[in-house]
Amino acid sequence: MSTGPAPAWSPVAEARLGLALVADLLGRDLQRAARAAGSPAALWSCDVAALTALLRLDEEAAGRLRSWDRRAAVDVARARLVAEGIALVTTETSPAPPARLGSIFDPPFALFAEGDWVTTAARLEEAPAVAVVGARRPTAAGRAFARDLGAALAERGAVVVSGLALGVDAAAHEGALEAGGWTVAVLGAGLAHGYPRANAALRRRIAAAGCVLSEYWVDTPPAPWRFPARNRIVAGLAHEVVVVEAGARSGALITADFALEAGRPVLAVPGSPWSPTAEGCNALIRAGAGVCCGVDDVVAELAHPGWREAPAAAGNVPDGLPGEVYGHLREAPRRLDELAGVTGRETAAVSAALALLEMEGHVLRGEGQRYWATPRAAR
Numbered sequence: 001m002s003t004g005p006a007p008a009w010s011p012v013a014e015a016r017l018g019l020a021l022v023a024d025l026l027g028r029d030l031q032r033a034a035r036a037a038g039s040p041a042a043l044w045s046c047d048v049a050a051l052t053a054l055l056r057l058d059e060e061a062a063g064r065l066r067s068w069d070r071r072a073a074v075d076v077a078r079a080r081l082v083a084e085g086i087a088l089v090t091t092e093t094s095p096a097p098p099a100r101l102g103s104i105f106d107p108p109f110a111l112f113a114e115g116d117w118v119t120t121a122a123r124l125e126e127a128p129a130v131a132v133v134g135a136r137r138p139t140a141a142g143r144a145f146a147r148d149l150g151a152a153l154a155e156r157g158a159v160v161v162s163g164l165a166l167g168v169d170a171a172a173h174e175g176a177l178e179a180g181g182w183t184v185a186v187l188g189a190g191l192a193h194g195y196p197r198a199n200a201a202l203r204r205r206i207a208a209a210g211c212v213l214s215e216y217w218v219d220t221p222p223a224p225w226r227f228p229a230r231n232r233i234v235a236g237l238a239h240e241v242v243v244v245e246a247g248a249r250s251g252a253l254i255t256a257d258f259a260l261e262a263g264r265p266v267l268a269v270p271g272s273p274w275s276p277t278a279e280g281c282n283a284l285i286r287a288g289a290g291v292c293c294g295v296d297d298v299v300a301e302l303a304h305p306g307w308r309e310a311p312a313a314a315g316n317v318p319d320g321l322p323g324e325v326y327g328h329l330r331e332a333p334r335r336l337d338e339l340a341g342v343t344g345r346e347t348a349a350v351s352a353a354l355a356l357l358e359m360e361g362h363v364l365r366g367e368g369q370r371y372w373a374t375p376r377a378a379r
Contacts, residue, residue, distance in 0.1 A: 009078065012092045015044035016110040018074050022051075024190070024217040025068060026061055029229065031106040040109045077217070086191060086218065087113040095121035097237075098129075103262045104236035108215035111233075114191050115211035123159050123182050124237060128304040131161040131238035131259070133231075133252040134168025135245040135277050140366035141333075142245035142277060144374050145269060146171035147178075149242065152295035154181020157308035161186070161238045163230055164206070168244045168252070170199055173206055183210040186234050188227035190220035228254045235259040240302045242292050243268045246280030253280050256289070265301050267292035317362055321345060322353040326362055326373060333370040 009017075019040055023030050030043065033054040037043035046054065052062045081088055089097055089111040095118060101107055113120070123129075130153050132146055150160045150172035160176035162169040164185035176183040185206050187195070191214050194200045206212055215233060216226065228251060235241055235258035243266070246252040256266045267290040271278020285291055290301050299307055317326045321343070328334060328342050336354065340347045354371055357363040363371050 009088070010092050012041050013088060013090050013110075014074055014078075015041045016090045016092075017077060017088055018044050018070055019109045020112075020215070020217040020220075021070075021073050021077055022065075024220045025064060026055065026057070027223075028055070029225075030055070030109075034109070035106075080218070081112070084218075085114075087117040089113050089117060089121075089213075097121070098124045100239070100262075101233070101236040104232050104258060105261060106232070107236065108233060111213045111215055112191055112218060113211050113213050115207040117211055120159075120182070120184060120211035124184070127157055127159050127182075127306040128240070128302055129159040129161055129184075129238045130298060130302075131234050131241040131255060132168065132172035132244060133162055133234065133241065133246075133255045134243055135247060135250055135252065136165050136167040136169075137277075138167045138171070138245045139275070139277055140364055141372050142168060142269075142271075143171045144364050144372070146244045147175040148374065149244070149292075149295060149298075150175025150183070151179035151181075153298065154179035154183070155308070155311050156295060156299060157306050158298075159184060159210075161234055163188070163227070163234055163255075164196075164199055164203060164212070165227075165251075166196055166198060170202055172244075173202060177202075177205055177209055184237060185210070185212045186230050186237070187212060187214040187216075188230040189222035190214055190216045190218045192218045193221055195222045227251060231255040232258040235262060235264060238264060239304060240264055240298065241266045242298060243281055243284060243289075244292075245269065245271065245277040246284075247276055248279040248283070250280045253284070256284060265290060267297060267301055269293070318356060318360075320353075321349060322356050322362075325350060325353045326357055329363055329371055329373040333366065333372045335369050335371070339371070 019030055034040045034043045036054055048066050132150055146168040153160050154176040160172055160183040162172045173183050183206055189195050231254045235255050241256055241259040241264055243252045243256055259266050268281035268284040269292050270285055271281055317323050324343055325339055340350045362374055364374055366372050
């Protein structure tokens, strides 16, 4: 935790901090008002009457704004950021966010960073950055694929960007961390809010080996509309977006839309036409998105000098019955009784082979008690 006097910031940086405070005070987005005013700095320089008109405030909200001491609020906020070791990141600070973030619709006024922003900024400039997003309630196979892809991307030198949501997001972050890579999480609430609570431990790991970012003032609570807004930043930080699993109305599709609007390539993992969690991905592919069946597809889609060579394969599948069982699972997911039938072996022997394969990470048990060959083993 940092102590000592708050640093001297430029008037523009202070204006961006001030707007984050106003957004928290009023519980609303200020992007439209900033466009109307001409710039974030111009909006911050407006007096209360002009702000009230631009923001179309009712009397209750206007009263809160009139009684608010903006100068004192900014000074207190700046001191708090210093005390809690949170970096204010703007286009005027050093290091600034990557220039590509400015190409998205309504780029954020500022970002608040928990973790090592200096190293993160350097990696976002030098390495390929890939957003991996998807369903909050993925299938077991979808979660395993996202985890494997996050790890494989980290091994190939990429920064993995996602939104720290349950499901695919968390799995991608976990995979990157387990491979010793760098990952960035973008929140839909202020940094003081541990949302979702189930990912609190994962968030601490990300802050220790990456960075957690938010455009919202530290105390801003989560709200439904803030998560789609967060997705534009995920897309803006990335060079490329991969959607692993997504329903027809998934928020991951919003991230894909933002990426496409900014000219970023989008890939989707194809799924069964009978699976609701594959509807969004299959729709993206029909609309022209690239197909992602593994890390090689991601690398092939994005020309970037920061890609590393693929590491040597590790963890060979055992010989004998486990290898035979694994070979059948490569063809299609199967239940224990189905595997016993195709191998002609006793159920107990097949069950023991599956236990070994599962322990070594070659297979996983998914819906309907079916076993799947994991993507990593298949590479």
